[in-house]
Amino acid sequence: MNTTTNPPRPPAPDAAGRTPVLAARDLVKSYGRVEALRGADFELFPGEVLAVIGDNGAGKSTLIKCLSGAAVPDSGTLLLDGAPADFRTPAQAKAAGIETVYQTLAVTPALDIASNLYLGREIRRKGPLGTLLRMLDTAAMRKQAEEHIKRLGIATLQDITQPVETLSGGQRQAVAVARAAAFGSKVVILDEPTAALGVRESGQVAELIKRLRDHGMPIVLISHDMPVVFELADRIHVQRLGRRAAVISPATHSMEDAVAIMTGARTA
Incomplete structure (x- = not known):
């Protein structure tokens, strides 16, 4: 959503253009x-x-809500593949290929894995x-779900007919x-995916x-889990006081550096 009269700044390319x-x-x-x-x-x-x-209070949750259609910014611009985008609802963001997995997993425990993959x-x-x-093609959903899980190499989900309520926390996260991944053609957003999980499941x-x-x-x-962040991230966006304070890399900055930038003790 761009409520300003000036055209939006073009998205900055990376080092590879x-x-x-x-x-x-x-x-x-x-x-x-x-002002979030x-x-x-x-x-x-x-x-x-x-x-x-x-x-807490840095604005990262609000930022993610704006990117995923769960909140509408008062002003500013969203761009998808360089073109302005206007997401008024999560459904619009999903239709554009942006899928979000929130910390409170939206899975239905009584349904099996395949049914949860195709929920909605x-x-x-x-x-x-x-x-x-309006009869469901259960066989087709199970076949395609099994192919998708095998393609992703998720070894912890062996039986796609297994009810989700019988799965561990890590397995439920894997389903979500x-x-x-099955429907996010552009972007997948993961909100605290390892929260409340044990070391093995994380x-x-x-x-x-x-x-x-x-x-x-x-x-x-x-994520608040800095070891996970530094293990997985190619780049790290540091949010502070409602703005982007810096973008750093695990290759160039330490966890201590990241925390110092978060708290305002230093700049990048």
């Missing part, structure tokens, strides 16, 4: 007297994992059975991430994120 898949320019968002975003910028490039970090996008049977009676989710990146999927990773 690539245009960002998803970008934001000068985003402003207020909730009453609280104060001219925030953002760029996600093809095939990278971009971590977003920041203290169910495949109907062909002909009158699907058109008039697999669903996002490692499994981290391996899944690496596989998504290896498949060429651009990923936005919001």
Whole structure:
């Protein structure tokens, strides 16, 4: 959404000259007297994992909501593949190829893995059975779900007919991430994907994120877990006081550097 009279600044290319898949320019968002975003910028490039970090109140959650259609900025511009985009709802962002996995997983425990992968996008049977009676093509969903999970190499999900309520926390996260990867043609946004998971399960989710990146999927990773951030991220977006304070790299900065920038103790 661009509410200014001036044309938006073009998205800045990276060192290789690539245009960002998803970008934001000068985003402003207020909730009453609280200014959550104060001219925030953002760029996600093809095939990278971009971590977003920041203290509580830094505006990172609001930034992600604006990128995913869960919130509408008061002013500023969103750009998808370099073209202005206007997401008024999460459904519009999904239709544009942006899938978000929130910390509170939107999975239905009583349904099996395949049904959860196609939740809200169910495949109907062909002909009158699907058109008039709206009967589901369960066999097709299970077949395609199994192929997708094998393609991603998720070894922890062996039986796609297994009810999600019987899965561990890490396996449930894998189902949610697999669903996002199945339908996110442009970007996958992961909100605290390893929160409340044990070391082993966090490692499994981290391996899944690496596989998504290896498949060429651009990923936005919001996390407080600095070891996970420095293990997975190609670049790190540091949000502070409603703006982007810096973009750093695990190759050039330490965890201590990142925390210092987050808190304002130093600049990049």
